[in-house]
Amino acid sequence: MSAHANLERRRQAIYGWLLLTPALALLSIFAFYPTIATLWTSLFSRGTRRNPVEFVGTGNYADLFADPTFWLVVKNNLLYAGVTIPVSIGIALAMALWANGKIRARSFVRTAYFTPTVLPMIAAANLWLFFYTPGLGVLDQIGSLFGLPSVNWLGQPETALWAIIIVTIWKEAGFFMIFYLAALQTIPEDLKEAADIEGASRWTYTRRIVLPLLMPTTLFIAVNALINSVKLIDHLFILTKGGPSDASKLLLYYIWEMAFAFFDAPQAAAMTILVIAVLAVVAAVKFSYLDKRTHYQ
Amino acid sequence: MTQAPFVRLMDVAKRWNGQLGVEGISLDIPEGSFTALLGPSGCGKSTTLRLLAGLELPDEGKIMIDDKDVTTSAASDRNLSMVFQSYALFPHLSVEENVVFGLKVRRVPKQERKQKLHRALEITGLLGYENRKPGELSGGQRQRVALARAIVAGQRLCLMDEPLSNLDAKLRNSVRKDIKKLQRDLGITVVYVTHDQTEAMSMADTVVLMKDGRIQQVGAPEDLYNKPVNTFVAEFVGAPPMALIGSEAIDGFGKGKTLGVRAENIQIVPKGEGRLSCTVNESEFLGSETLIGLAHAGAAGLCVLRPGLAMMSEGEEIDIHFNNEHLHVFDAAGQRQVS
Secondary structure, eight states, X not given: OOHHHHHHHHHHHHHHHHHHHHHHHHHIIIIIHHHHHHXXXXXXXXXXXXXXXXXXXXXXHHHHHTOHHHHHXXXXXXXXXXXXXXXXXXXXXXXXXXXXXXXXXXXXXXXXXXHHHHSOHHHHHHHHHHHHOTTTSHHHHHHHHXXXXXXXXXXXXXXXXXXXXXXXXXXXXXXXXXXXXXXXXTSOHHHHHHHXXXXXXXXXXXXXXXXXXXXXXXXXXXXXXXHHHHXXXXXXXXXXXXXXXXXXOOHHHHHHHHHHTXXXXXXXXXXXXXXXXXXXXXXXXXXXXXXXTSOOO | OOOOOSEEXXXXXXXXXXXXXXXXXXXXXXXXXXXXXXXXXXXXXXXXXXXXXXXXXXXXXXXXXXXXXOXXXXXXXXXXXXXXXXXXXXXXXXXXXXXXXXXXXXTOXXXXXXXHHHHXXXXXXXXXXXXXXXXXXOHHHHHHHHHHHHHTTOOSEEEEESTTTTSOHHHHHHHHHHHHHHHHHHTOEEEEEESOHHHHHHHOSEEEEEETTEEEEEEOHXXXXXXXXXXXXXXXXXXXXXXXXXXXXXXXXXXXXXXXXXXXXXXXXXXXXXXXXXXXXXXXXXSSEEEEEEEBTTEXXXXXXXXXXXXXXXXXXXXXXXXXXXXXXXXXXXXXXXX
């Protein structure tokens, strides 16, 4: 190979690495290294004055699996994810289909739907705190008009998690709608016309054409929603603090509690690793299996 | 062909918030004919087609298809098929699913669906591509899928909205012939929108030339070419278009009229013997002939054809001659005068 071609190749390689470096550095410092450090921490016992840190292998994980609170939190989180993900996606899709149609005040509708997403989490949580407050809250006020008894939505184990679920759906649906709206606008108008001429009803068109074409977006949203469902913590701080009696405690909140309230960093690390493992599996399924079955334009 | 018209538009108008759509469109289309709606962009030809398809509803007028008033019917109730400019294929469905989409929607039994699919793919030469997605096909193949989808249901009326405009020139020629043959073999009625006069002239039995939302002339291709009703038609139809000369420039025609003459009827004659002297301003070699563009103060679009390679230098002064029988006379408003 001639000298200048070699030089050109090296130049290209350097160029490539230069482009790669910022992301690589940031990811290494703030994602890869903490992950490995967490994994490492999770394999050791908590150091106290009497018992120095020692290698316990999967001991922390065994403790975790024996902890009933952990299972309660997992169950809560599964219920939370199992309800919020499909419901918020469903509502987002319905709102997007509507806001994409030829309706009056379309931009107003879009903005209104998107507002919850723009609000800071803490502010939104305080807003809902006001809605849910027994006696004074909007919900109770409306209820009392119909003679319903006052309900402490956030204060009783039966309703606390559901109250959180509703706040999340309210917050996420508008956000997801924006993605659907963007995707809907990439579907050419003439597909609808072609389907019309072929005699397809609005429902057939939606089911056979629109939904499959929205699949990439749905997939993207679903993965995001799943990640969000284990990421929720700020609402809990304001609304319930995980209570009453752990009824509304979710994974991240429990991890935080474990690490900074009970100061059991290894346990928290073990739990973190489990969450990462589950999310990694989900991401792998998405990128390998579902992607192949989805039509990308 | 003296049947009752299969498709009838009566005084149809469509306006978009003050902007002009189409106005006063009346048209009779016999069954089994090939009608081309021709015109520059924005002339309302696509709007006319969409009104016919039921994708738009007219503000005024009546539309009849096969003796039924379909003015306000939904597109699906008009028993027609359509080929879109962009083909409008469903990108996530295979060729087979695209073609039988309408049959499935209309609940045609599976066996019949299979037969019709096979026949449509056979006609369009797509056998063996059943399982491909549109994204895996070439432009020409996609175009044929759109055609297959249009003919599979056996509708008697097929609308085509510039179906060839996304193909390259060579393919366009062959597909043009294919579509014409398809229309004849199946005996279907085709209404075809195009801005390309070569397409319209070579395929259609009847050409409808439109401008600014109104029909200018309806007729066989040779009528439009030989007897343009106004100066717009004269200038639009034919390549090169008809030259228009102010009547003052030529003796014996008075003032205020416009005379049209086609390039093939103009001869170059020795200096001093012609009816008009002009300056050469361009030479274009077309292969079998050379097109000489001429400039004259009182005329527009003058040109003359010379056989073979016969370039002339720019700025050369020449005299031209033409016979009165080849002249088209238009009055001051641009309308053809009966001679």
